[in-house]
Amino acid sequence: MSEVAPQAPLIEAHNVTRILPGIVPTTLVQDVSLRIMPNEFMAITGPSGSGKSSLLYLLGLLDLPTSGEVLIRGRDTTHMDEEERAFTRLSLLGFVFQFHFLLPEFTVLDNVRLPMRALGRLSAEAQRERSAMLLTSLGLGDHLSKRPDQLSGGQRQRVAVARALANEPPVILADEPTGSLDSKSSEQVFEVLRQLVREYGKTVVAVTHDLGLAERMDRHVELLDGRIVSDDIHQHAPAR
Amino acid sequence: MNLTLDIAWTHVRARVRQTGFAVAGVATGVGFSIMMAALMQGSQDDFTNRLVNTLPHITVSDERRSPPPQPAETLYPAAKIYGLTPEARRRGIKNPLATMAALEAWIPGGVAPSVKVQGIIRYANHDVATTITGIDPRREAQVSDLPKQMRGATLNALYRATNAIVVGDRLAEKIGARIGSNITVQTSEGVRINAQVVGFFHSGVRQVDESTAYVLTKTGQILSQQTGLINELRLRLRDPMASREVAARIENETGYKSVSWQEAHEDLISTFLIRNIIMYTVVGAILLVASFGTYNIISTITHEKARDIAIMKSLGLSEFTVRTIFVIEAMIIGIAGALLGFLLGYLMCLALGEVRIKSPFMDSDRLPLAYSYVHYLLAGMVALVSSVAAGYQPARKAARLHPVEIIRGAT
Numbered sequence: 001m002s003e004v005a006p007q008a009p010l011i012e013a014h015n016v017t018r019i020l021p022g023i024v025p026t027t028l029v030q031d032v033s034l035r036i037m038p039n040e041f042m043a044i045t046g047p048s049g050s051g052k053s054s055l056l057y058l059l060g061l062l063d064l065p066t067s068g069e070v071l072i073r074g075r076d077t078t079h080m081d082e083e084e085r086a087f088t089r090l091s092l093l094g095f096v097f098q099f100h101f102l103l104p105e106f107t108v109l110d111n112v113r114l115p116m117r118a119l120g121r122l123s124a125e126a127q128r129e130r131s132a133m134l135l136t137s138l139g140l141g142d143h144l145s146k147r148p149d150q151l152s153g154g155q156r157q158r159v160a161v162a163r164a165l166a167n168e169p170p171v172i173l174a175d176e177p178t179g180s181l182d183s184k185s186s187e188q189v190f191e192v193l194r195q196l197v198r199e200y201g202k203t204v205v206a207v208t209h210d211l212g213l214a215e216r217m218d219r220h221v222e223l224l225d226g227r228i229v230s231d232d233i234h235q236h237a238p239a240r
Numbered sequence: 241m242n243l244t245l246d247i248a249w250t251h252v253r254a255r256v257r258q259t260g261f262a263v264a265g266v267a268t269g270v271g272f273s274i275m276m277a278a279l280m281q282g283s284q285d286d287f288t289n290r291l292v293n294t295l296p297h298i299t300v301s302d303e304r305r306s307p308p309p310q311p312a313e314t315l316y317p318a319a320k321i322y323g324l325t326p327e328a329r330r331r332g333i334k335n336p337l338a339t340m341a342a343l344e345a346w347i348p349g350g351v352a353p354s355v356k357v358q359g360i361i362r363y364a365n366h367d368v369a370t371t372i373t374g375i376d377p378r379r380e381a382q383v384s385d386l387p388k389q390m391r392g393a394t395l396n397a398l399y400r401a402t403n404a405i406v407v408g409d410r411l412a413e414k415i416g417a418r419i420g421s422n423i424t425v426q427t428s429e430g431v432r433i434n435a436q437v438v439g440f441f442h443s444g445v446r447q448v449d450e451s452t453a454y455v456l457t458k459t460g461q462i463l464s465q466q467t468g469l470i471n472e473l474r475l476r477l478r479d480p481m482a483s484r485e486v487a488a489r490i491e492n493e494t495g496y497k498s499v500s501w502q503e504a505h506e507d508l509i510s511t512f513l514i515r516n517i518i519m520y521t522v523v524g525a526i527l528l529v530a531s532f533g534t535y536n537i538i539s540t541i542t543h544e545k546a547r548d549i550a551i552m553k554s555l556g557l558s559e560f561t562v563r564t565i566f567v568i569e570a571m572i573i574g575i576a577g578a579l580l581g582f583l584l585g586y587l588m589c590l591a592l593g594e595v596r597i598k599s600p601f602m603d604s605d606r607l608p609l610a611y612s613y614v615h616y617l618l619a620g621m622v623a624l625v626s627s628v629a630a631g632y633q634p635a636r637k638a639a640r641l642h643p644v645e646i647i648r649g650a651t
Contacts, residue, residue: 082558
């Protein structure tokens, strides 16, 4: 974080279009331009099929735009090879999905350790310590050696958040992180995401259907038919 | 533990039954291939040993590979001459003692002179075509195992009677002769002598045991009506496998036809080659079928784990890493199958070794088995390579999965 200038965007999308090829090509995202700044807490909303998840996958380098560019920390990612894109995801981006997507055979601790092991920057002991610290800070300190199927939906989603934070990425991309949770668990997960922004200086971009949640976030981008129709900074947002 | 190995091991361990079947498939292939190789190699070695021990490694005869040029052809090289009667030559190896001395100077082994005559043995109204070889019993141990193969007497019994003869046990059985029986030996040139059976031999090679007899060199010369005749030199080398090269050199130096045991039994040796091709084809087929099991389990795992693959890729694990995970899983199945197959193969060999059979073609009542680490190494390597090859395709397919498609499918 320290090497990035305060006002330099973390992620930029320049005229990004994504068309699914086929007999009848489908446009998922059309000519979207977006700048995501450090320490932003941003919601992407829109009706089903408006292209919000597709945009998130493009911003998270899980998908390639048909045209346009996605820049991360000023670096164009559209011409990176698969290995380089994978490494960028591993080191700079953290993902949280609607379903937790934890590896069922591994313990909670090992699931959180997984990205650290893949990156290989920390020793095994340091990886365990950091995983335990992350899980404890998310209220899961008593569940380290449990398997995902022994946890509740909210707990699993918090494990997924811990895993997304494993390699200290500056950006967390969340796709409907509360979509499959009850209201209490949703609130817990939302609070965790807000803490990440407020206390840890992370940037969180979350796709959600829940307009109530979106209103509580600092910035609200609304999509319709693959295009941005509104991009609002809320009054309660801290000054940039 | 390494991340890829850890995930691979966890996947395999979580599917004990499916993995067990795949491992059992590979183990069966490896086990049977080891057993078959032991049996094939064992029978081949057994037969080769009997050939090598029974017969001289090299036989130098008084023949030439191609007829020598006629004097007229040498005199008029530009002319093509038809209808020449080949020049009659005195039979036998010229100066056999000098030739033997020259060979003994460099040959790594022993040399013995002999007289070979084709004839018929008659006894009790039985006529059997026989190869009669006149030998020197004192030198015979240098060139064959005949002294060890004697039954009922030693080879020195040939000195005990005038025209003494030692016959193969099957030949004796065929004509009903016993030790002390007086039999008639007649050659194709009409020479006829009475000989006394002084012993039997058993080489283990049926063809030899039922159509060969040994007499003293002197008796052989009487049968061939030529005093001092030596028409064959028999050699035994310390390394039987060098026979082909040594035979070629002898032929080059002496001009006489020199036949190694490999050349004399080329048809059998080529049969072994065909047999080995058949064996390795069958073993290959077994392991190929086993590799289908590996393909099946890896395909199933990659199919079941599509969501995990998507999440691993979204976290930032590269295609190479994901592919490696599933290739390692195939390797685990291959290695486990090979190790289990080694045990299975060894136990099957032990069990086969206990089987008692009665065959007129074999002296032993046990199956000849060869235990060689090469069989294990080869079967293990083939199993591992076929498992990895079988696992690679689904692994590659899995690694190429587009995470977005799976994440969308899951949501």
